[in-house]
Amino acid sequence: MRTIETLLPQHGKPDVASLRGYDADDLARYILDPDNAWWRRRLCVHALGGRVPEARVAGLLGRIRDRGETGEVRIALLDLLADRSELLPWLRHEDRRDEPSYGMPEAILKARGLLGDRTAARDLATLAHSPWQRTEALGEAGLDALVERYGVEAVLADLGGGRPEDRAFAVRMRHRAGQDVTGHLADPDRAVAHLAESLVADRGRLLRYLDEAPTTEAAVRAACALHRLAEDPVETRAIDARLGSPRVEVPGLDEELRRPIVHAYAPGCQRQSDPRWRLEALCTEPPARPDQEAQLARATAALTAAGLAPAGPVPCGEHRMQGDGTFHVYEWGDDEVHVSTLGRFATGYEDDHAARRPLEGAGFRWIDAETSQVRVTDLCVYYFGHREPLDVGDLLFYWQD
Known part of the structure; x- marks a missing residue:
């Protein structure tokens, strides 16, 4: 019989199917030995699903409780043994809030939900309202388990409804029950309103709501939802005109800057964004992208003629040895210049930079400090773990590792 090591080679594809047929007691003993590679032990945990030897349960629970154990193994074991009620007192202990293993506090909350601990409902709702998909999934799994055991109304009562995350849970439950959630397009929290927008599916109700909406944002969300359902640009533009083509006004953001930013970032902007940005992207023509090679x-x-002898151009991801973005880099000495892929924009982050005049003479628009610092209000873009509005400079010359 092949060993666990041969089924899970250091290099090559693991034979997960054969691992699932491996002797359950042998798998459990392998998991319990901390000298075995953690990644193999985690895969063995997955292979034990539905066939944990009762004689090994105490030892496996001990691995969960051991803070010195690898977090990935602990989390996998929590999923495996989520039906063991004897684990609940440990899960609920206040010491669990400062667990050192990455992802462990969230996994503990999910496990509490799976074990029917209603005192975890509020924290689970917070997880379920996270912008991180993995965290959101953990929260929803815990809440779903509570709903299955106690019913929706009991969990709603535990939450109270005063927080955005509580209302988001209510929106999901109402939609799941086949109820209309159009009214939640006007929720004061944009993430909750965005959730409702992603769920509504009654075109007739949405069309009527355009005239009933209590706020411009709510009406715009209805327009975006209608576009999602029909993908009819003619209808969407007609609705936009009917609403007066609402826009987010940003002082200092002229049309040449605005159009490439709108079409590069608004379609996939974060849920806390003003929906008027997305409607503008749907209803306006994108600018022609420059011919990169010619630009x-x-x-x-221009730089060579000015005697600057630049090296480049190099894509920003290659220049920074990871990631990608929207500009190329020219470099010489201690200096560098960035040329955007979104338009005829260039910058060196200094108004009197030596490259400014040569590039302006070649038809480029130099993004000076004042322009670079214009904050594009309420257009939230993911940027190094944050989801907030960015400045023009960060958007035209965007890099993410």
Whole structure:
């Protein structure tokens, strides 16, 4: 019989199917030995699903409780043994709030939900309202288990409804029950309103709501939901005109800057964004993207003619050895210049930079400090773990690792 190590080679594809047929007691003993590679032990935990030897349960529970154990193994074991009620007192202990293993506090909350602990409902609702999909899934799994055991009304009562995350849970439950959630398009929390927008599916109700909506944002959300359902640009533009083509006004953001930013970021903007940005992207023509090869050749010629002898252009991801973004980099000495892929924009982050005049003479628009610092209000973009409005400079010359 093949060993666990041969089924799970250091290099190559693991034979998960054969692992599921492996002797359950042998798998449990392998998991309990901390000298075995943690990643193999985690895969063995997954292979034990539905066939945990009762004689090994105490030892496996001990692995969960051991803070010195690898977090990934502990989390996998929590999923495996989520039906063991004897684990609940440990899960509920106040010491669990400062668990050192990454992802362990969230996994503990999910396990409490699976074990029917209603005191975890509020924290689970907070997880379920997270913008991180993995965290959201853990919260929803715990809440769903509570609903299955106690019913929706009991969990709603535990939450109270005063927080955005409580209302988000209510929206999901009402939608699941086949109830209309259109009214939640006007929720004061944009993430809750965005959730409702993603769920509504009654075109007739949405069309009527355009005239009933208590706020412009709510009406715009109805328009975006209608577009999601029909994907009819003619209808969407007609609705936009009917609403007066509402826009987010940003002082200092002229049309040449606005259009590429709208079409690069508004379609996939974060849920806390003003929905008017997305409607604008749906109803306006995107600007023509520059011919990258020609634009960079022009920049190279201008910089070379000015005697700056640049190296480049190099894509920003290659320049920073990871990630990607919206600009190329020219570098010489201690200096560098960025040329955007979104338009004829260039910057060196200094108004008197040596490259400014040569590039402006070649038709580029230099993004000076004042312009670079214009905050594009309520257009939330993911940027190094944050989901907030960014400045023009960060958007035209965006990099993410």
